[in-house]
Amino acid sequence: MTAGVSLRPSKADELRYTPIAEHGMIGDMRTAALVGTNGTIDWYCCARFDAPSVFGALLDADRGGSFQLAADVPARTKQFYFPDTNILITRFFADNGVGEVQDFMPIVGDSREADRHRLIRRVLCVRGSLPFIARVAPRFDYGRSVHTVSSQQGQIVFDSPGLSLALSSSVPVEIDGPDACCAFTLDEGDAAVFALDRIGDGVEPRACPLMEAEDLFGATVRYWRGWLSQSRYRGRWREMVHRSALTLKLLTYAPTGAIVAAPTTSLPEQIGGERNWDYRYVWVRDAAFCVYALLRLGFTDEAKAFVRFLSQNVCLTECAEGPLQIMYGIDGRSELPEEELLHLEGHLGSSPVRIGNDAVNQLQLDIYGALIDSLYLYDKWGEPLSSEHWDTIGKLVDWVCDNWDQPDEGIWETRGKTQNFLYSQLMCWVAVERAMRIAAHRGLPADMVRWGKARDTIYRRIMDRGWSSKRQAFVQHEGDDVLDASVLMMPLAKFISPTDPKWLSTLDALGEELVSDSLLYRYDPRSSPDGLRGEEGTFSICSFWYVEALSRAGRVDEARLAFEKMLTYGNHLGLYAEEIGRTGEQTGNFPQAFTHLALISAAFNLDRALG
Template identity: 85%
Template sequence: MTTCESLRPSKADEPRYLPIAEHGLIGDMRTAALVGTNGTIDWYCPLRFDAPSVFAAILDADRGGAFELAPDVPARTKQFYFPDTNILITRFFADNGVGEVQDFMPIVDDSREADRHRLIRRVLCVRGSLPFTVRVAPRFDYGRQTHAVRTEHGHTVFDSPDLSLALTSSVPVEIDGPDARGAFTLHEGQAAVFALDRIGGGLKPRACAVLEAEELFGSTVRFWRSWLSHSRYRGRWREMVHRSALTLKLLTYAPTGALVAAPTTSLPEQIGGERNWDYRYAWVRDAAFCIYALLRLGFTDEARAFARFLSENICLQPGPDGPLQIMYGIDGRSDIPETELTHLQGHLGSSPVRIGNDAVAQLQLDIYGALIDSLYLYDKWGEPLSSAHWDTVGMLVNWVCDNWDQPDEGIWETRGKAQKFLYSRLMCWVAIERAMRIANHRGLPADVLRWAETRDAIYRRIMERGWSEKRKAFVQHEGEDVLDAAVLMMPLAKFISPTDPKWLSTLDALGEELVSDSLVYRYDPRRSPDGLRGEEGTFSICSFWYVEALSRAGRVDEARLAFEKMLTYANHLGLYAEEIGRTGEQTGNFPQAFTHLALISAAFNLDRALG
């Protein structure tokens, strides 16, 4: 993996906001933190992914809070993951020495210690000597709560009304207003350790000496390598596929098996724009696709955990918008109200900053197909569905049979008017078709005649009204000739042959209008208004769908070139945000699960096509 190298300037010249891609991710499968190439943790929500932040400088350099740790001299920096793990190492190269910061969260079982949410920063001088500075500046509840700072038995304790954190340090730090600061010098072979723990509720501060940090480092390495050893992938792009798998595992909320779409909120799809959303929830669509990708690699435990999340944590209740919501809290809660944090300026001034997501109330029919397809794959490659799961499938399919022809907001969660989107109908077809496969394979009870009649009606509807003679392509929704990259799923979902003349014509049309240097736009918002101002970049998952569609169509050389080009748009660690901007910059929430699962699928199918 190519590392990222940059020159860390003096404090006075340091940029106030690092680009989104200049970050790595660490976590403990309960929460996560972003670590910049400058050594600063500028996003961290203790307790769990969707909890209020204490470090959010990526959203407001002044009010967000940060954990800064770096040499106090100009230095070049490089960042990489300790091989086959989610331990992040940031190296600093200065005139008089070389140092590194090892950032990780120990993986703890379901004992009470898991509630500690320990974040460890281990600093080493590997050559010469280096002076370092550290500043721990939490800003609780997205910067809305004040806090007090005190010293207790050698720990620096930050107390807010709702949360207390304890900083343990092997070098002296001093209280400076609401912050803690320190300065120290390390010589070759020396190390220093900082540990940040949640305390209270029976959890007391505990030491984290240099030796203990070394032991925790070793146990964390063993955990990640043991998990990754279960991968069955042996293809050409092993490093990128495994980094994607490790990222998806990192985005899993272990207590319930839910998977967040991304660990961040309000990172802008367009710098200075309003397309800023909170992705720290479990989208039915994203999670179901992730199960598909992880099953392909042999990670059946994750599929089992997600099935458990659906059966134990989500309450399916018939209503006007269906028994399923498009997203849920990582604990299964259905209420995710959207509010704006007007006191935060947003990343590079991109406002508003939002928490919660009003799209939770949208009708998106495609989620039924994504969910049932994942259960079909789980039944096929994991373990047979239980009778309770099959009862749920039957209820969902019957609802789809009654409601598939409604207009909805579609896969892209537009905030314009509802439409009869082709993709929504495609995935309703998938829901019924996959359920019929399960019933036929297992001999399970089902209203097969009704299901088949509805499945065939959806097929005919798509072929008749989803096809545009004018464009010689399948289009976004009925009544218009607008193209949409979501139709790339048609051959991937086995709705249409990847070499069908109508599909090949569609593929060519998409390539001419929505593809730029292998990068794929979702749609043209000027021709298909989505209710929002501004432009957006290319959508990374669509770029990998395009690769897979090309490979399935037999255009393997084009697919491989497009895939290799797409890999160059990853950041230095192999991570992808939601979108790629005009000059190759990453935009949107980061890293995005949707993109990494599509990379895995594209690599798997391209490997098979190349033989």
């Protein structure tokens, strides 16, 4: 399969926007910011992932707002993470000097100032002498809110109706209209500090002297390294796996244990297209797979926190009668109304910009399997599920037994007509099968006769109607011959042997039609219309599923080559967006949790296959 031609922006527009992949992420497990390789923060929501943006130049270079901090002379730049942390360093190499900007959010834990939400930018000159320029240009509420700027006790305060921020700096800063700016020069060994704090609600403005910034830097390094030291992974791809784990941790909302799908909204799946969605929420599917990946690494606290989130906020207490809602807010709220922000042009002109997500109202039966599989793994590797949890799981499985054969929107959240998707039925089988495993292992009460009958009926339905004699492959949905990369989960979920002849034939068919240089398309929207205009790139999670399927099938050399190729598609920091475009560019929301958890799983299984 070949990709269609993207709607390319003009050269002038390309100069106004930093490409999606040219960013690193920092955060404090409450919110996140994206820092471009040019030193500009052009995405930041304060003080939680789903709050309105303060810096949103990634979605509108003119009206979105940004925090520029860079060398004021022509310079080459390089970006990396301080080893084994989420502290981002952007280096500037100029004719007369070398400097760097260290970006991080201090981890405050349960301190009394947990609501401060401090963002620190520490600038150092490490060689020679280097001039710098800074401009802080917030645009509150996605650029919809007017704000005032004032100088108060040596700080610059930005006031808007819903949020106030205070900027402290170790170098003089001037007010310039709605912005604050400065120019300064550092000699070798000199440093400067900028700190942006959320203020109000009992949090007062506070300076950030050089020594305090250095202390917070050290404390944040210790936090991230202490957390990462719990990892049990010692395989061949340790650096990439650990970067993925650190990324997943950054996407965790600490107050509730929720895990967001991505920290951004409306980054386009196709430049100039309309496939732009808000991912700053908790998909039950994504978060459950995240727990699986973190459990594999040994991070049981994160799994426990997510199970607590499910118990207290979502589906294990109130929604057991089904159908389950597919996504929730990071605080557990169920209403996520979708809205288009018509005043923003979108990344490289890709409109509309959306906040909220109407897919919240879709029926997606696969989430039952993802949820119960994660609880099965938690019961096995974490701690035993409670009796209340088991009672609720029983109700969920009973609902699946009655409703597994309904048509739904499927894993890809199509906005066309509903279908009897193979993947949805597969994960319903997983839901019943894993529940039966828990019951057998723990000796828990269960209607094993009814559950077993449903499990076997789903199996026979998939093997009968999900198999295409014409294609010699398992297909996307009943009544058609369309291939779909989601069937790669069949051996991964232990539904079929990875060496079963029918599966090996399916693997070959996927390779011939959907694979391009290790990259996989989800499906061909021309053959299977999804209700949206335009085309899309390859889906990175599917590429890692393909690696795992190859390794389980015994095609280890192919799997390793595909995996190594996929690593070259990551950005300079090892981060992945949702998709890869036709020329290798990253598209879609960034970074995406789903992709990083699939990388972890693929690395684990490939390591095991290689011995």
